[in-house]
Amino acid sequence: MDLSKLATALEALGSLAPGNFPVHHAQVLLFIAERGSCTYRDIEERFDVTNASASRIVHTLSETVRHRETCLGLVEIYIDPEEGRRYRVRLTKKGKAKIRSLEGI
Numbered sequence: 331m332d333l334s335k336l337a338t339a340l341e342a343l344g345s346l347a348p349g350n351f352p353v354h355h356a357q358v359l360l361f362i363a364e365r366g367s368c369t370y371r372d373i374e375e376r377f378d379v380t381n382a383s384a385s386r387i388v389h390t391l392s393e394t395v396r397h398r399e400t401c402l403g404l405v406e407i408y409i410d411p412e413e414g415r416r417y418r419v420r421l422t423k424k425g426k427a428k429i430r431s432l433e434g435i
Contacts, residue, residue, distance in 0.1 A: 338435050340356060343355075346404070347390075347402060354387065358387050359404060359405070359425070359428075359429075361373065361376055363421055363425070363429045367420035369418055370388065373388070390402065391425075392419075393406055393422060403422055403425075404421065404424055404428060405421055405425055406419070406420060406422050407419055
């Protein structure tokens, strides 16, 4: 593993919200990108966090602000077409562009 590339990638993500982009936000963003879309439950299980923690992370990464000042616009939250009581998360155009920029590192 090239640690300098990892450091550069983390700096690029950190520039989205200087001083306010924890590593676990980066991990969740990359997880969503890798899967294409996922549910809050997927995030809870993968990162061993509560529903409230998953919700806070997703809303910080999302286009819309709910109880948070930070709104990064990297993911969108939508109703799961297969289960109307469940929400899914996927990258926005901005999120896809950021991931593509990271792939170039």
